[in-house]
Amino acid sequence: MAETGGSFGGKGKGTAGNDGKRFVGAGGTPGGLGEFFLGLGMAIVGLYLLFTHVQVHTSYWRFGGMENSFGITLIPMLLGIGILFFNGKSIIGWLLTVAGFLIIFAGILVNMDIYFQRTSLFNTLIMLVLIAGGLGLIARSLRPHRTRADDAS
Secondary structure, three states, X not given: OOOOOOOOOOOOOOOOOOXXXXXXXXXXXXXXXXXXXXXXXXXXXXXHHHHOOEEEEEOOOEEOOEEOOHHHHHHHHHHHHHHHHHOOOOHHHHHXXXXXXXXXXXXXXXXXXXXXXXXXXXXXXHHHHHHHHHHHHHHXXXXXXXXXXXXXX
């Protein structure tokens, strides 16, 4: 095989165009890999701490302004399932089933009440700084970094 770099084991420029180096940093740019993983770790820890302080409760099913209307949201899905048992290739049956499922799923999401647990300002700031700082480091790691070869020339 030719030694042009076009072959798998060539010695020319690598596929990323980084002067023969096989390893490139985050986002295909030189450098920044350590910043990426540090930022990822910070963001994960911050999100974990934030999510452990959130409580989710449900309330009564309200759909279309009516109280206790869960039964009416089942009608399209049950009708669609009935049509599918009669004819499994029915497009109307599939549309009604999927639409009914989406109505029920949307109703569950709409009826959720989400509360942030009581915590100190210091803990809240730690969580938010970890998330914002981690995302900032991830974004910074995707930019090209100066290498020693750049400094020498």
